[in-house]
Amino acid sequence: MTLDATLPAQRLDLGRRLRAYAGIARVLSRTVMAYRSNFLVGSLGLLMQVFLLRVVWTSVFPSDGRTTTGGHAVTLGAQIAYSTLATVQFSLFSPWQVSMVPQRVRDGTVAVDLARPVGFNGQMFFGQVGFTLGNAPFALLALPFAILVGGAQPPSSAGTAGLYALSLLGGYLISLLLGSLMGMVAFWTLEIQGILMVYRMLSQFLAGALVPLWFMPGWLRGISQWLPFQGTTYTPIAVYLGQLGGALRAIGVQAVWVLVLWLLLRLVWSRALRRVTVQGG
């Protein structure tokens, strides 16, 4: 954060900084409304996927509706609840626009962002939070329909519900940090669409958004377990369904990933800052 440190504006006190971030989040949450028709198509696409997953899981499950895999006893109902929740949650946490950075770099507004009296990463972070908050009502609106074409299960206990909330927060922070890291690529290349597509597809799969880790073949599960993506989707939902023996340990792993990714982001940012090229002017 070399540049930030030299800016006198960095001396803003915490309260004023928080107010600035809240303002950015508010503005970004409103931009969502401008894309309402996108939301409709997005929701229909989401419902199609939920329905497809239900049909496919139903067709492959044994006729008695239960199977055991690597110590997990999974019922068809639980599996459908998993895929329904995973699809909705993943679509909210991992929008196609993973970070505001590429757009800001491409149109040159990054120069304005850098001149503002609050940190660049903070602006991008809270902008993205605002974007999520703007989308959240739509996701909540789509949820009952998703449950209708897919399925749902109540959390296994009240304690589980609490742990799920905690784990969901961890999953969201990991999603945000991963997205921010991907956004940084824009400082090295403007041609980021292809990279983001590869990232999205890989992360969706490794997050367990399509197949939960317990149904993955051993080698793939091994890879997924050692990567941060599973923390975004698989961990919260497995906690919700009571499928994880050590839920607290899993949440601890999420916390470690949040810390590691945050440090990594700081490191990448310190390099990226030297590469800032402002387009236009």
Added chain:
Amino acid sequence: MADGTTAANPIPRRRAYRLLLGAALRAQLQYRSNTLLTLAGGIAYQGVGLAFVSVLVGRFGAIGGWSLGEIAFLYGLRVTAHGLWMIPTSQLFVLDLTIRTGEFDRYLTRPAGPLMQLLSREVYLATIGDLLTGVAILVAGASQVDLDTSPGALLYLALAVVGGALVEGSLQLAAASLSFRMLSNQSLRLFIDGIMNNFGGYPLKIFPSVTRIVLTFVVPVAFVAYLPANVLLHRTGELALAPWVAWCAPLAGPLLIALAYLVWRTQIRHYQSSGT
């Protein structure tokens, strides 16, 4: 004029198309690394769907009685047909944009068909990635199943791919034609694409009967790959339809594209310049 030229269209159609396409291709080749990355994105997009299927089959043995090889064959057939359609027609997706910006006005004043000019305004090289991915999956699937490789069967396969491309194309062309009346209808086209993409690569027998009927007669996804794959994999016995319908599936494409072109011809009359 024997070569199809008229006073209004003094340049032969094929030559005009070649010229326009060549210019678009030269423009696109200026962005080679971007093309490669977008291509990789396309491969990842299709690859994830197949990875999901293969994990499931690896765990449970089959989907609806279809082995991994058979599903890969079906999936590959769908993606190949999609890629084949997309290469020459990717620009249909921006028709509403060209109308809004007034670019379409130019097409009407030039000595070539407006549809041809729209389709050759840009070449989207990443679509080649879809075709290559499709063919790779198709070949991989075919090598796993006992596929009839007689000339007759291979000819049927080729016709099925072209027919499937035309089925998807007819829906997209008809939907795009509505742009002349509704200024933004990208949502509709993305929705159709979503249906094709979600359901096109799965054996439709696993779906509830209402869904099957919709995917056969309302949005004719079944004609893209499922019905011809049933014929080539000797699975017509599992269909609720008579086997001859499946055999005739490749004919649906030419029929539907003719209808879609008719829709284009009637809708373009409603074109009003945006004045920009």
